[in-house]
Amino acid sequence: MTFSEKVKFRRESMGYSQRQLAELVGVTTKVITGYEKDYSRPRGTTAHKLAKALGVSVAYLINDEITDPLYELDMAPYVEETREKMGYSAGKEVNELLRSNMALFAGGKLDQDEKDKFYEAITKAYWAAKNELKRIYGRKKEDK
Numbered sequence: 001m002t003f004s005e006k007v008k009f010r011r012e013s014m015g016y017s018q019r020q021l022a023e024l025v026g027v028t029t030k031v032i033t034g035y036e037k038d039y040s041r042p043r044g045t046t047a048h049k050l051a052k053a054l055g056v057s058v059a060y061l062i063n064d065e066i067t068d069p070l071y072e073l074d075m076a077p078y079v080e081e082t083r084e085k086m087g088y089s090a091g092k093e094v095n096e097l098l099r100s101n102m103a104l105f106a107g108g109k110l111d112q113d114e115k116d117k118f119y120e121a122i123t124k125a126y127w128a129a130k131n132e133l134k135r136i137y138g139r140k141k142e143d144k
Helices: 003-013 019-026 030-035 044-054 058-063 072-088 088-105 112-143
Strands: none
Touching: 003 030, 003 044, 003 058, 019 030, 019 044, 030 058, 044 058, 044 072, 072 112, 088 112
């Protein structure tokens, strides 16, 4: 399914009009129409707002090869919290960090509680490292 098909299908299955979805995302109805006609695609924060409004992961929404709407959705709260605290780039880095460390599961299945503990630990370690770098290098910039 393509991006435009996913947007339209999810919107309709959730019972939203284009106008309602546009209001949830914070864009115009014309923008939603553009997404559904494959004239354009959202970037950055808008992609995250659209995915959240449609109840899917950003990865599912923007990657035509991903067929599971819940793909990586369990990581979304950690990525979103990081983005809110530290900015878009940091959220992107945490998303990649969590995704790349999934190999540590060695193909085994973890229940959601175990995944949440893992995601939380990785995210907090990232925050600590970023804050330490900010403390160290932020001070040097101020001393100049």
